[in-house]
Amino acid sequence: MTKPNRVVRQIQPLHKLPSWLFSFVSSFAFNRLVPFSRTAGQKFVRWDHTGVEIFLKNRKKVQNHIKTPHAAAMVLAAETASGAAMAWFLPDDKLPLIKNMDVAFVKRASGDISAVASITPEQIAAMENEEKGSFWVEVTITDAVAIEPVIAKMEWAWITKR
Template sequence: MSASLLSLYQRITRWPAGHWLFSRAVCLRAPYFATIAPRFVVLAPGRCEVRMRDRRRVHNHLGTVHAIALCNLAELSAGTMAEASMPPGMRWIPKGMSVDYLAKAIGSMHALATPDAAAVESAAGYEWPVTVRVSDAAGQEVFRARITMWLSPRTRH
């Protein structure tokens, strides 16, 4: 699956509005992420960048970007990066996430997901840490997530 997602991204983003189309396709597969209206801007093995525009629907009662919207942005970028980075015989699932709120999240957000190390083929499952840094339009890091992915061999039924 990882090769097909990355291949789809590489093909579709050559078209006009291709980044928008890819973002919509990902949200069709995982509908909850559509709540933040993400826009994928970079996808490569070991790297995913996603933008979230400033919209009222992602605000909290204080007018800043809601904590859960930031968590959704982090999980989406980490999961998509994981999907594009997996060896063919492996699969992933989020196992845990810790977050740090570093500054008020105001305006549009930009997430960058990168793993601590490359994913490798293994006969046993293992933890694979991914860091997601979210910055505002001025480039200030406002949020950081550490997501532990569980990688395990694909099973055949």
């Protein structure tokens, strides 16, 4: 990218903060743009050029009937991580849109959830050079005992803003 986009300009300076404060401020900023993220209580652990890590505490408001993280909450974390990873590299004249989700629930989750996503160099080049397009972003979701209860990938598209 020749010039840092709006996300980079806003988030990169926060990396000078202690990690707990980075998490608070970056999560607050994102939650102002996406209020549903605040409702679920998602927190940014990492958001930079290497990728994004989202933390979701297993608390009552995101639990299912067996007191484990709800399926929708885990998908939300995956969608947020993949979308934020894409947003780091998306030129300011492009608009991101979620297009598809491929999610398989393979094990029961235990405790808190972490969702990690990153973008490949080929995906970055496509966003920079094509007016519109799409690609799949794989997301690793782990629980408190390091099990991957969900296999997820999100298809993100972009178009040029009007």
